[in-house]
Amino acid sequence: MRSARHQLAVSALQLLLLLLAVVPAARAQQETEDELEFSYIAGSANGPENWGNIKEEWATCGTGRMQSPIDLPVSASASASASGDLAYLNHTYRPTEASLVNRGHDIMVSFLGGDAAAAGTLWINGTAYHLRQLHWHSPSEHTVDGRRYDLELHMVHQSADNKAAVIGLLYEIGGRNDFLQQLEPYLRSLAETKEKEVNAGVVDPWDARGDGQSYYRYMGSLTTPSCDEGVIWTVINRVATVSSYQLKLLTDAVHDGMEMNARPLQKVNDRDISLFSPDDHREHYYAAADH
Template sequence: MHITSTIWSLLLFLTILQLISIHAQEVEDEREFDYLKGSEKGPGKWGELHKEWSACNNGKMQSPIDLSNNRVDIIHKSNKLARTYKPCIATIANRGHDIAVHWEGNAGSIKINGTVYSLSQAHWHSPSEHTINGRRFSLELHMVHKTTNPTAKHKIAVIGVLYKIGKSNPFLSKLVPNITLLVKEDNEHRHPGVIDPREIKMSCRRYYNYIGSLTVPPCTEGVVWTISKKVRTVSLDQVKLLRAAVHDHAQKNSRPLQPNRHRDIQLIGP
């Protein structure tokens, strides 16, 4: 009897953990909301669409924000952001408003303040969601990481990379054939095989750091944001392709800037 009770308790605990994880992660089918200003499903209404999304309207630490020089504390550190990525089988998915790369195994991790976060997926927003001194860029890549460490205060860490129009982005160039097929065949998934996250180039020496939220429903807070200071380049054709491949055919998929609310923003670098 005692053993049966213990098993049921364990199953209940695992179920609760699973529900917490589901509510914390980004929505995979994004057709339930949109980015149109004034829309009944637009950013100003996200928090009203589901009770689990209430943080989108009521949260106090929402993202994205403007990374303004007059709000940034400069922290001098010579250590690079600790990344240990590796090639892994991946799927390219059309989630409704964005194109995402989902790694299906161990694609490596980052280490922030002693906590290891495993790489889960990457996706793109155009134009950029975060701004620097009020300047918005053409594209922003989000690399989403999660930790299973039960003692970690923050369960999700996202690396953001900003892009301006210029030379083609080499990482995106390798994905173009599969993304193009998403457009031509109106598919939701492509299975290109192995994708190496190490090919996503970014500056690991200088980066912004702050605590915010997911930028899509459920807008979960307590996300550790790391935004690379170096702005990289992407071609106009690549940006257009990313927008053409999604279901909504909208011109942008960027959430409006959220109130800073006197949050600590650090610029870390040598």
């Protein structure tokens, strides 16, 4: 009798332990499947207009006054004034080991060098910003005089005190892009196997940077949550080309619903937008109206 009760107690304990193990596993599986905490779908509960309400630490997405992206002016205006604050970009990039990462909402090239400056450095006003990663948005997030382009590349740099500086490059459909051509095999792998990360070998950021010395400069924010402000934006004033096939590779690899991953334009709120033009070696400043 005692043996039977003992066996029953053991069986009950085993069942309880099994249930305790299954519940967390089910919860973890749900979290994995629901890993996208924000989206780009206007009007949805986690869409761009609601990012600031999803998490307390994302509040800046809704309350910030220096948010990105913005519309950039196409040419000098009558109110433009010369300034000596800007000059040719001072940056040095070098080839380094990298991986291609599918973050669900975008495709990122992550540089793997142990040294903080392994992939190169951008110098702004005496501060060194080291290149950490680059990623793409389709269509472009920034617009120029109201025109939106087919693709935008962000080269994200970080200083020793965790301040960010981003170089943005705009692309329109045309000839094949040389930098993306090098990454095509890895992009196909991400799209076909749904892998999260693949080794991309040695990647040269100079190939991504391309040509163009003229650029816009303004103070803004990250364009994904938590939308932190204080980001120095440099948007190259030259449009490169990308093939339809390459653009499709980028959009096929991301998660469903993220094929168009551009945040809507944000208000300028009287911020100064400057344009460095090497043609005449002067900078034009725009006292941008709130729009």
